[in-house]
Amino acid sequence: MTRILLLGGTTEASTLARTLAEAGIDAVFSYAGRTARPVGQPLPTRVGGFGGAEGLETYLNTEGFTHVVDATHPFAAQMSTNAVQACAAVAVPLCAFERPAWQAAEGDRWLHTDSIDGAVAALPDAPARVFLAIGKQNLTQFAAKPQHHYLLRLVDEPAANLPLPSTTVEIARGPFDVAGDTALMRRHGITHVVAKNAGGAGAAAKLSAARDLALPVIMIGRPVVPNRPIKGSVAEVMAWLSHPAA
Ligand code: NAP
Numbered sequence: 001m002t003r004i005l006l007l008g009g010t011t012e013a014s015t016l017a018r019t020l021a022e023a024g025i026d027a028v029f030s031y032a033g034r035t036a037r038p039v040g041q042p043l044p045t046r047v048g049g050f051g052g053a054e055g056l057e058t059y060l061n062t063e064g065f066t067h068v069v070d071a072t073h074p075f076a077a078q079m080s081t082n083a084v085q086a087c088a089a090v091a092v093p094l095c096a097f098e099r100p101a102w103q104a105a106e107g108d109r110w111l112h113t114d115s116i117d118g119a120v121a122a123l124p125d126a127p128a129r130v131f132l133a134i135g136k137q138n139l140t141q142f143a144a145k146p147q148h149h150y151l152l153r154l155v156d157e158p159a160a161n162l163p164l165p166s167t168t169v170e171i172a173r174g175p176f177d178v179a180g181d182t183a184l185m186r187r188h189g190i191t192h193v194v195a196k197n198a199g200g201a202g203a204a205a206k207l208s209a210a211r212d213l214a215l216p217v218i219m220i221g222r223p224v225v226p227n228r229p230i231k232g233s234v235a236e237v238m239a240w241l242s243h244p245a246a
Contacts, residue, residue, distance in 0.1 A: 001026065001066070002025060002026060002066050002067065002241065003026045003027070003028075003063070003064055003065050003066050003067075004020065004025060004026070004027035004028070004065065004066070004067045004068070004069060004241070005027070005028055005030060005059075005060065005063070005065045005067070005068045005069070006020070006027055006028065006029050006030065006043065006068075006069050006071060007030050007068065007069065007070045007071060007072050007079060007083060008029050008030060008031055008041070008071055008072065009031060009032055009034070009071075009072050009073055009076065010071055010072065010073050010200075011174070011175070011200060011201075011202045012071050012097050012098075012099060012200065013029070013071035013072070013097070014039055014041065015234055016069065016071055016097055016234050016237055017029050017041045017042055017043050018042055019234050019238065020043060021042035021043055022042075023238075025241075027043050027044075028043065028044050028045070028046060028063070028065075029041045029043040029044070029045045029046070030045070030046050030047075031045065031046070031047045031048075032047075032048070032049065032072075032076075032079070033047040033048045033049075035155045035156055036155075036156045037156075050082070050086075052082060053081075053082040053083075053085040053086045053089070054086075056082055056083065056086035057086040057089050057090050060086060060087070060090050060092050061090055065092055066092065066093075067092065067093050067094075067095075067241055067244060068083055068087050068092055068093070068094045068095075069094075069095055069096075069097055069237055069241075070083045070094060070095070070096045070097070070228070071096070071097040071098075073198060074098060074099070074101070074196075074197070074198055074199065074222045074223075075196050075198070075222065075223060077223035077224070077225050080096065080225040080226075080228075081225055081226055083228075084225070084226040084227075084228050085226075093244035094228050094229075095228060095229045095230070095231050095237065095240050095244070096225075096228050096229070096230045096231065097230075097231050097232075097234075097237050098199075098230050098231075098232065099198070099199035099200035099232065100199050100232060101197045101199045101221075101222060102197055102198075102199050102204060102207060102219075104219075105211070107211045107214075108207070108210075108211050108217065109210075109211075109214065109215065109216045109217065110216075110217045110218075110219045111216060111217070111218050111219065112219055112221060113218060113219070113220055113221065114220070114221040115220065116134075116138045116141045116220065117141060118220070119194050119218045119220050120141050120142055120144050120145055122218045123142075123145050123148060123192060123194075123218065124192070125145075125147070126147075127147045127148055127149070128148045128149075128191045128192050129148070129149045129151070129188060129189050129190050129191045129192070130142075130148045130149070130150050130151065130190070130191070130192045130193070130194060131151045131153075131184075131185060131188070131190045131192070131193045131194070131206065132150045132151065132152055132194050133153055133193060133194060133195050133196075133203070133206055134194060134195065134196050134220070135154065135155075135196075136152075136154050136155075136156075136158065139152070139162060139163050139164060140163045142163075142164055143163045143164055143165075146164065146165050146166070148166070149166045149167070149168070150164050150166065150167045150168075151167070151168050151170065151184075151188045151190060152167055152168070152169050152170065153169075153170045153171075153172055154169060154170070154171055154172075155171070155172075155173050156171070157169070157171060168188060170184065174202040174203055175201065175202035175203070175205075176202065176203065176205040176206065177205050178205045178208045178209050178212070180205065181205040181206045181208075181209035182209040182212055182213065184209075185206075185209055185210070185213055185215065186213070190213075190215060191215065192215065192216055192217075192218065193206060193207075193210045193215055193216070193217045193218070194217075194218045194220070195207065195217055195218070195219055195220065196220045196222075197219055197220060197221055197222055
């Protein structure tokens with residue numbers, strides 16, 4: 001009997017959850033528990049870490065999973081690395097459901113960097129107005145450039161004081177559209193955008209808006225994750241579930 005653990009936290013994971021539920025496939029959806037009100041899922045849902053790769057191994061064995069689909073965010077490298085290690089240890093087939101990285105198009109002014117610190121360094125020294133579109137993690141590193149005003153777009157109101165002296169917080173959950181993001185950047189007089197190369201449609205609007213406004217985008221490249229089969233669509237994941245060796 002097939003029993004799937006779906007590691008979620010992305011639009012792709014929610015789309016796959018709907019297909020699995022409609023097909024009547026036995027599956028459990030897993031959230032890290034980062035947001036106060038996670039999107040409801042049509043599958044039994046668990047919340048919280050497993051306790052590292054070893055904790056995940058135990059969970060996979062105890063719950064009798066036959067497959068794992070890692071549909072976490074491309075920057076959730078720790079979870080993805082743990083999944084590779086745990087699945088190998090207990091011989092449970094694993095695939096990642098991952099959207100391709102964004103590519104610069106004509107008219108884009110992207111500066112590429114491979115780390116958060118690289119993005120901090122790429123910001124100018126003169127005071128700027130920065131749309132820091134990277135979620136709530138890693139804000140502390142930008143305190144090294146306190147001269148800038150930072151526009152933050154977060155899913156939840158920040159629980160504690162922000163580590164940056166000059167911020168505007170916009171509470172919103174994607175998907176976003178180009179007209180809305182263009183208006184947002186105009187309203188806040190944005191001069192620079194910082195983004196993680198998440199890929200996908202839901203968060204791409206800010207890149208089109210930046211292109212239209214001729215703004216530079218500091219694009220942070222994806223972290224490295226150990227090799228695993230990568231599927232780019234729900235149909236590909238469903239085919240893999242039927243023949244996991246592919
Ligand atoms: P991470 O650094 O790779 O994970 C840190 C730890 O959080 C993992 O070791 C694991 O704890 C737990 N964890 C992460 N995802 C989990 C899941 N789906 N189910 C159960 N436990 C999970 O991940 P992150 O960057 O903090 O991201 C956390 C979640 O937010 C992910 O599910 C991701 O899809 C989502 N997200 C992340 C970003 C981003 O930019 N990083 C953006 C949008 C959404 P244990 O070691 O205890 O098992």
